Amino acid sequence: MTVNTGQPAPAGIDGDSSNAGIAETELCDRYEQLFTAAVNDVLREKGLLCQALPPAILPLRHGTKVAGLAFTVKGAKSPVLDDEMRQRAEMLDAIPPNAVCVWDTGGDDTSAQWGEVMTMASRQHGCRGAVIDGGVRDTDRVLDMGFPIFCRYRTSNGMLGRFRVTDWQIPIRIAGVTIHPGDLIFGDVDGVIVVPRRLAVDVLLTAERVRAKEEEIKQLILDGLSPSEVVARGGYF
């Protein structure tokens, strides 16, 4: 098992040259005003067609939206108990503000990688949400807390004795989508999309223009124009 505890969390986007003057919290907040389809279209125009996580990873509750900077976690099925709680706590301690905790479970189908107490602990650090290619438990209490979670399944099975964390803050890959620590993670009812960090501001600004453009297109429809007339005026669907 490789336990990665030595790597520092990446510097915040604040101060990064790719930041273009947008502070980290504002960046995340502005993404949350958008919708993933608009961001997806902007990425497609840049030739990035494989940035959406598998469609089985969905919000626990309809209407949930979250944007944050990837805090990556990798784990695997394992019956080994030694040191598991201390190690998991160390991982949780390392989560920085504005993070979305993203889990590569290697396709686990048995355990919950997240629950009520982990929600409470990570929120204390300013964690904005969790995206898990795996499971969640304590679901009703997590929902009561209003914490954004995207996952594949729910189960009462905890991790202990079934699954354990092996690394964190390393590049991970979920169904062909590579996620680096600090990438912008954005999830809504259409699922989760990954924006490479160096493009996060550029994509935000373009997607904000897409949103405005789509308001114009919708107005043309409301005005009674046919689909062909809408397209002739530069509209699209």
Ligand SMILES: O=C([O-])CC(=O)C(=O)O
């Ligand atoms: O151990 C787990 O599966 C997580 C859990 O129950 C919690 O965070 O409350």
Ligand SMILES: [Mg+2]
């Ligand atoms: Mg619990």
